[in-house]
Amino acid sequence: xxxKKKKNRSRKNPAxxxxxxxxxxxxxxxxxxxxxxxxxxxxxxxxxxxFLAPLKAAxxxxxxxxxxxGLFEEAAxxxxxxxxxxxxxxxxxxxxLHLKRExxxxxxxxxxxxxxxPDRISDNEAVTAADALVVAFDPVPAESALPAEVRQDLDRIxxxxxxxxxxxxxxxxxxxxPIGIRSLFASWKWFIKGQCAFYGREDxxxxxxxxxxxxxxxPAAAAAPYLRLLQKDRWREAEAKDxxxxxxxxxxxxxxxxxxxxxxxxxxxxxxxxRDSHAHLRRTIEDFPTCSRGLARSLTELYYNICFEMxxxxxxxxxxxxxxxxxxxxxxxxxxxxxxxxxxxxxxxQHADFDPFILEHWxxxxxxxxxxxxxxxRVRALVYGRLGDLFAxxxxxxxxxxxxxxxxxxxxxxxxxxxxxxxxxxxxxxxDPEAFQPQVAQVAFLEKIGDTSRVNRLLDRLIRQFPDxxxxxxxxxxxxxxxxxYVKAMNYLxxxxxxxxMDKVVREQFILTCIVAALQYVRKGNPExxxxxxxxxxxxxxxxSDDFNRGRAYLYARWTAMAHLLNDxxxxxxxxxxxxxxxQGSELKLHFFYWVVAGSYGVAxxxxxxxxxxxxxxxxxxxxxxxxxxxxLTLQYANLLPGWISGLRRKKDRxxxxxxxxxxxxxTRQQAGTVVSFALSEECSRPDIAGAxxxxxxxxxxxxxxxxxxxxxARTQASPGYxxxxxxxxxxxxxxxxxxxxxxxxxxxxxxxLLREIDAMPPPGGFGGNPFFDIDDDLEEEDMEAIxxxxxxxxxxxxxxxxxxxKHKGKSGTQGPQQLNLF
Amino acid sequence: xxPYDRLGIATDANDETIRNAYLxxxxxxxxxxxxxxxxxxxxAYQELKDEDSRLRYLLFEKTPGVASPMDxxxxxxxxxxxxxxxxxxxxxxxxxxxxxx
Numbered sequence: 027x028x029x030k031k032k033k034n035r036s037r038k039n040p041a042x043x044x045x046x047x048x049x050x051x052x053x054x055x056x057x058x059x060x061x062x063x064x065x066x067x068x069x070x071x072x073x074x075x076x077f078l079a080p081l082k083a084a085x086x087x088x089x090x091x092x093x094x095x096g097l098f099e100e101a102a103x104x105x106x107x108x109x110x111x112x113x114x115x116x117x118x119x120x121x122x123l124h125l126k127r128e129x130x131x132x133x134x135x136x137x138x139x140x141x142x143x144p145d146r147i148s149d150n151e152a153v154t155a156a157d158a159l160v161v162a163f164d165p166v167p168a169e170s171a172l173p174a175e176v177r178q179d180l181d182r183i184x185x186x187x188x189x190x191x192x193x194x195x196x197x198x199x200x201x202x203x204p205i206g207i208r209s210l211f212a213s214w215k216w217f218i219k220g221q222c223a224f225y226g227r228e229d230x231x232x233x234x235x236x237x238x239x240x241x242x243x244x245p246a247a248a249a250a251p252y253l254r255l256l257q258k259d260r261w262r263e264a265e266a267k268d269x270x271x272x273x274x275x276x277x278x279x280x281x282x283x284x285x286x287x288x289x290x291x292x293x294x295x296x297x298x299x300x301r302d303s304h305a306h307l308r309r310t311i312e313d314f315p316t317c318s319r320g321l322a323r324s325l326t327e328l329y330y331n332i333c334f335e336m337x338x339x340x341x342x343x344x345x346x347x348x349x350x351x352x353x354x355x356x357x358x359x360x361x362x363x364x365x366x367x368x369x370x371x372x373x374x375x376q377h378a379d380f381d382p383f384i385l386e387h388w389x390x391x392x393x394x395x396x397x398x399x400x401x402x403x404r405v406r407a408l409v410y411g412r413l414g415d416l417f418a419x420x421x422x423x424x425x426x427x428x429x430x431x432x433x434x435x436x437x438x439x440x441x442x443x444x445x446x447x448x449x450x451x452x453x454x455x456x457x458d459p460e461a462f463q464p465q466v467a468q469v470a471f472l473e474k475i476g477d478t479s480r481v482n483r484l485l486d487r488l489i490r491q492f493p494d495x496x497x498x499x500x501x502x503x504x505x506x507x508x509x510x511x512y513v514k515a516m517n518y519l520x521x522x523x524x525x526x527x528m529d530k531v532v533r534e535q536f537i538l539t540c541i542v543a544a545l546q547y548v549r550k551g552n553p554e555x556x557x558x559x560x561x562x563x564x565x566x567x568x569x570x571s572d573d574f575n576r577g578r579a580y581l582y583a584r585w586t587a588m589a590h591l592l593n594d595x596x597x598x599x600x601x602x603x604x605x606x607x608x609x610q611g612s613e614l615k616l617h618f619f620y621w622v623v624a625g626s627y628g629v630a631x632x633x634x635x636x637x638x639x640x641x642x643x644x645x646x647x648x649x650x651x652x653x654x655x656x657x658x659l660t661l662q663y664a665n666l667l668p669g670w671i672s673g674l675r676r677k678k679d680r681x682x683x684x685x686x687x688x689x690x691x692x693x694t695r696q697q698a699g700t701v702v703s704f705a706l707s708e709e710c711s712r713p714d715i716a717g718a719x720x721x722x723x724x725x726x727x728x729x730x731x732x733x734x735x736x737x738x739x740a741r742t743q744a745s746p747g748y749x750x751x752x753x754x755x756x757x758x759x760x761x762x763x764x765x766x767x768x769x770x771x772x773x774x775x776x777x778x779x780l781l782r783e784i785d786a787m788p789p790p791g792g793f794g795g796n797p798f799f800d801i802d803d804d805l806e807e808e809d810m811e812a813i814x815x816x817x818x819x820x821x822x823x824x825x826x827x828x829x830x831x832x833k834h835k836g837k838s839g840t841q842g843p844q845q846l847n848l849f
Numbered sequence: 850x851x852p853y854d855r856l857g858i859a860t861d862a863n864d865e866t867i868r869n870a871y872l873x874x875x876x877x878x879x880x881x882x883x884x885x886x887x888x889x890x891x892x893a894y895q896e897l898k899d900e901d902s903r904l905r906y907l908l909f910e911k912t913p914g915v916a917s918p919m920d921x922x923x924x925x926x927x928x929x930x931x932x933x934x935x936x937x938x939x940x941x942x943x944x945x946x947x948x949x950x
Binding site: 122125126128130157158160161163187188190191192193221224225227244245247248255258260261265266270272274275276277278279280281282288291292295296303307317318319320321323324325327328331332334335368372376404405408409412463 | 850851853854858859860900901904905907908909910911912913914915916917918919920921922923924925926927929932933934935936937939940941943944945946947948949950
């Protein structure tokens with residue numbers, strides 16, 4: 027027989043203790059409503075009048091707590107207690123309870139009872155009851171004690187809502203018009219007005235109406251998604267976690283069928299569970315992913331392109347999930363497979379995967395695509411064309427200010443993967459032989475790698491196939507000009523100009539071809555043909571241009587030189603008059619230009635003496651920035667001309683002496699920059715000229731990024747090598763900061779490159795000094811070139827001697843950039 | 850938002866249909882009054898104006914277009930020229946849920 031347990035009287039009595047009143051208050055304020063009820067029940071036995079009201083508050087709190095937790099049965103029991111203790115004042119709680127249980131007839135019944143005694147309820151309780159009547163949508167029994175005006179307004183609201191749903195906005199507005207602002211249904215009236223404005227696309231009116239709704243009411247909750255939709259900003263993270271609001275917005279936006287699924291997907295997306303979000307939509311939305319239009323298409327593009335904005339590892343995992351998900355057993359998963367494969371192929375490009383793998387991914391994609399859509403030559407051609415472009419990318423090498431450095435410019439381009447590029451361009455052409463673009467792309471690639479014979483053959487074929495394509499005709503014109511087939515070249519270029527007369531590049535190429543052809547005629551002793559080309563060149567020149575190639579004055583100057591070559595001094599004099607008459611720039615520039623081309627063409631010195639004298643006289647005169655720039659431009663142009671120009675070296679010296687006088691003269695920053703840029707280039711033999719101009723500009727603004735960069739370059743040139751790396755780094759970092767602030771993009775790029783190069787340099791011990799320094803055994807040839815340059819800077823490799831020019835034999839190769847291909 | 854929906858055309862529309870849709874859209878959103886929409890329409894047209902452009906868009910376009918699923922919903926809503934209210938039953942269900950918030 028067990029021991030009897032002693033009754034713990036203190037535990038059974040919740041009011042036990044020194045101050046039960048305080049304890050009860052603490053329970054109530056802390057939300058411990060069950061405990062508060064227990065204590066107040068005991069206290070009511072001693073003093074009902076004092077403790078009845080807090081007991082009611084405790085019960086109401088308990089009721090709300092149970093309701094929020096979805097414990098409706100317990101909530102109903104609490105309401106029963108409330109009714110027992112306080113009579114029909116518990117009807118308000120019953121209203122909410124029945125609504126939560128979706129028992130709308132009972133909710134309406136309870137609400138009608140609440141509203142039949144309006145003097146005994148608060149305004150809030152009355153509004154809640156009115157809301158319940160509206161959403162019950164059940165007819166109120168005739169015997170109900172609901173006041174007549176409440177019944178009337180209720181009917182108006184319900185029928186107006188039905189009209190809105192049926193698209194009869196005007197009817198809805200008429201029905202609610204009699205409802206007054208003091209009505210229990212005033213907020214519903216504003217809600218319906220807001221809805222009518224919303225569906226009538228009167229957004230400002232809609233917002234104004236919705237904002238008049240009382241807060242914490244059913245119409246306020248109903249208006250929230252409308253208001254959110256009308257706001258222009260993006261969906262916020264906090265909102266995404268409110269799946270209820272998200273789903274409501276979808277309903278209002280017309281995506282009601284997928285509202286819950288979209289809300290869930292949005293939530294998962296917001297907490298960065300992208301794979302789960304995608305998987306959820308795959309499970310729940312039938313046409314996702316899709317190639318058709320609509321919301322599903324926008325979602326498809328979102329989910330299948332987001333990987334390109336992720337860091338590499340998460341992106342890889344995500345795409346692997348897309349591929350796995352698409353491979354899951356499902357009859358209609360080919361579209362998903364295509365999208366997943368596409369993402370995988372594009373991502374492999376972005377992550378610079380192994381080239382054959384990239385090709386393999388894309389070829390798998392093509393196979394899949396064609397399995398769904400049939401053979402598609404265009405898709406094949408486009409994909410292979412893109413791969414060709416990718417593999418033919420030039421690996422960047424040169425500093426934008428490379429002419430400041432003594433590096434040799436590469437002769438052949440350094441392409442990513444020539445063999446694969448060749449294969450892909452050919453595959454692109456083979457896939458769609460009738461298409462124009464793949465063939466043009468192939469030609470451009472072959473031009474890049476210098477396969478001229480194949481280029482010419484392909485161009486001939488292209489012209490036969492596409493006789494009216496501007497790009498083809500232009501390329502053919504340029505190639506014929508390179509092959510010295512000038513008549514053919516001019517023919518092609520004129521056909522190109524007929525298609526697009528305004529294209530400056532084509533016009534310039536045509537003019538240059540005319541010049542070269544005319545010179546050939548001159549050398550062959552055919553003056554008529556040479557002369558006949560001038561009007562053709564003039565036709566495409568620019569009347570008001572000061573450009574050496576396209577300006578009319580300079581064309582006349584060239585033909586003047588040609589007339590001298592033909593010993594036709596009278597014609598030469600006439601042509602020179604025309605040159606002077608059409609002059610747009612300075613007289614010095616025209617004379618200097620004439621002297622240069624006359625020298626280049628081989629005109630006897632006495633015949634250009636007048637121009638030479640003009641130039642000499644100007645250079646002896648007072649310094650002018652405009653004159654300096656004209657001289658620099660002409661000298662730079664002269665460097666592009668082939669052949670030896672007698673006296674050019676002396677002229678350069680004269681110009682350089684002239685420039686030394688101008689360091690403190692009045693000029694714009696841009697003009698000073700041009701002079702410094704020239705002084706620091708290989709064309710100038712006196713880089714010290716730059717120093718004076720740099721100091722002058724920096725005296726006015728010591729933070730000028732461009733000129734600080736020039737100063738750095740000048741100092742590096744003067745003492746080559748990285749002697750004081752820390753100082754260099756500090757200066758370059760300062761220049762970089764200033765360049766960014768001053769938006770000097772070219773300086774920014776150049777300095778960033780320099781900083782990277784300095785970072786990548788070997789330690790001060792060099793290659794031989796530090797036995798623990800590992801030399802990379804598999805240096806490629808281009809790396810050896812770079813090392814050579816660094817060494818030459820250290821050990822002062824003597825500059826290359828200028829070879830004396832060969833005597834002109836009638837034929838000379840082209841020099842300089844292709845577009846200035848002159849004879 | 851995808852360019853087909855911006856121009857309101859099917860994905861199998863031909864060049865002429867697309868051009869006509871573009872011109873209609875420009876009339877609806879002239880640049881002086883709707884600069885953002887005009888820009889979006891012009892970009893959509895460039896992406897779809899001929900078959901090669903359309904294929905390139907399908908194969909190689911990498912921008913997600915929107916920032917999240919709900920931004921896609923909002924974008925479609927903002928662009929739509931029709932707003933249809935939900936049917937009465939859907940509206941009833943929606944309002945009932947709002948009443949218990």
